[in-house]
Amino acid sequence: MSKLRSIIDGVMRLDPDAEAIEFREVWHSWRELTDVIDGLEEIFAANAIGAGSRIAGVLRNTPQIAAAIVGLLISDRCIVTLNPLLPEEKLVADVAALKAPVIFAAAEDWSRDEFRKAAFASKALCLEIPSTAGDPVKVLNALGDGDFRSDAEGIGIEMLTSGTTGTPKRIPLKARNFERMILDAAVFERRDVNETPRLRRAVSILNTPFSHIGGLVGLFICLSAGRRACMLERFQVGPFVAAIERHQPKAVSAPPSGLRMILDADVPKEKLASLSVFRTGTAPLDPDLADAFFDRYGIPVLQNYGATEFAGGVAGWTMQDFKTHGKSCRGSVGRMNPGVEGRVVDAETGDPLPFGESGLLELRAKYLGDGVSWMRTNDIARMDEENFLWILGRADNAIIRGGFKIIPDDVVRSIETHPAVREACVIALPDPRLGEVPAAAYLVKSGQSLEPDALRAYLRERLTPYQVPVQLLQLDEMPRTPSMKVSQPELKKLFEAA
Structure with missing residues (x-):
């Protein structure tokens, strides 16, 4: 990552005492970030942890963890992501399976007894990242003679997928591909990556967790541009809106569920007055939701499409x-x-389809796969002659009910047309006679009520009989992944317990 390293290192050392990241309404300087990076480098040098080494980290959204992430990636080491939101038993299992020679985390996570025991038992070099300016990186457990998988040369990140539809997978992302994507992002901002690094007064609001690829991409784009950051631990309407009022950004981003929350909270229009655009991704965007947001606030909602496997958008x-x-x-x-490049192909033959027809989406780019071959996705899509792309659903989560194929997104869209519904999610439940059947969970808007029987009657007028969910479950809140997608495995557990 020689080019990205040069840019970010140049930015961070321009004015060490300048404001870099605001966290919990307190500013942290560039010096505080470089102190963490330099402290880690000293420890790595003493333990012969060089380029290409696998470094596992519990990635909370804090300035100091952000510094550790940046330092590791620009020094050509590989970050193995650990999700701080995982239940402790799953985090412990992840630590045991990873066999990483180094594990870093904040004090908050080292206080989790079972996690700490598992990390120490692995004989990994265990490091506590400070939370206070001036405090050093602490060695909690010396590097031992453990059964490690140490080398990941050329890999920048071993990234957990969101686990929306099943058990999360860890995807290896090549360092050069991640660098290329960050540098290419400058095109959209009309920045020249070859210009001399400089600090900017603008502030970016970072609210996507670092355990999600979007969080890491946002962090690197912000820092490489020399912008200051307002870092939030996660998306919440109150802190998010307060950050907009405080820093007056022109553009922000949040998942579609965030848009729904803002509308449901009836945030006054003047609180979002600085915004000229609202970007969204990580989950399908209902165009009716985008229209409702634009009608309420006059702010265009611009969607993007990507995935962990693609290293972003x-x-x-x-x-x-x-x-x-x-x-x-x-x-x-x-x-x-x-x-x-994108194309739509027939799922069975693999033959490219004409513009306007739906099929499986395939992608090709220098930073995807080997840079030459087409990469097939599980997304059902169509494209037009102007290179616009529509995502119609996923081929791998279609529900086959007694031989009838149901696309969950079609059912979700019908549920969300009900004026009392804020959000919905449809999953498959096993059925001994039909194989599987659809079930739907839904949230109602503030001040609204909607009984399952009333919603079922509403859907019978809009869906074919086999599309109507056999179970409807009203929730106060959806179980979510770090990227704020609905966690289908956790939702399935709620249906099983109902």
Whole structure:
């Protein structure tokens, strides 16, 4: 990552005492970040932890953890992500399976007894990242003679997928691909990556967890641009809106569920007055939701499309495209990004399909896979002649009910047309006679009520009989992954317990 290292290192050392990251309404300087990076380097040098080494980290959203992430990636080491939101038993199992020679975490996570015991038992070098300026990185457990998998040369991140539809998988992302994606992002911001690094007064609001690829991408884009950051631990309407009022950004991002929460909270329009655009991703965006947000606040919602496997985004809307194609391409996730090719193929034959027909999406780009071959996704899509892309659902979560195929997104869209519904999710439940059947959980808007029988009657007028969920469950809140997608495995447990 020689180019990205040069840019970020240049930014961080321009004015060491300048404001870098605001966290819990307290500013932290660039010096505080470089102190963490330099402290880690000293420890790694003493323990012969060089480039290509696997370093596991519990990635909480804090300035000091952010510094550790940046330092590791620009020094060509591999970050193995550990999710702080995992239940302790799952985190312990993850530590045992990873066999990483180094584990770092904040004091908050080292206070988790079972996690600490598992990390120490692995004989890994265990490091506590400080939370206070001036405090050093602490060695909690010396490096021992453990059964480690140490080398990951060329890999920048071993990233956990969100686990939306099943057990999370760890995806190896090549360092050069991640670097290329961050540098390419400058195109959308009209920045020249070859210009001399400089600090900017603008503030980016970072609210996506670092345990999600979007959180890491956002962090690196912000720092490489020399912008200050307002870091939130996660998306919550109150702190998010307060940050907008405090820093007056022109653009922010949040998942579609965040848009729903803002609308449901009836946030006054003047509190979002600085915004000229609201970006969203990580989950499908209902175009009716985008329209409702625009009608309420006058702020265009620009969607992007990507995944952990793609090291981030591969398609998205620009403001110019919104102005010229917003109505005609309503519901699209935008145009393919520069340097990314897309095509739609027949699921069985693999033959490319004409524009406008639906099939499986395949992608090709220099930073995807080997950079030459087409990469097949599980997304059902269509494209048009202008390179706009529509994501219609996923081939791997279709529900087959007694031979009838149900696309969950079709059912979700029908549920969310009900004026009392804020959000819905549809999953498959096993059935001894039909194989599997659809079940739906839903949230109602503030001040609204909607009994399951009333919703079922509503859906019978809008869906075919086999599409109507056999179970409807009203919840106060959905179980979510770190990226704020609905966790289908956890939702299934709620149905099983109901």
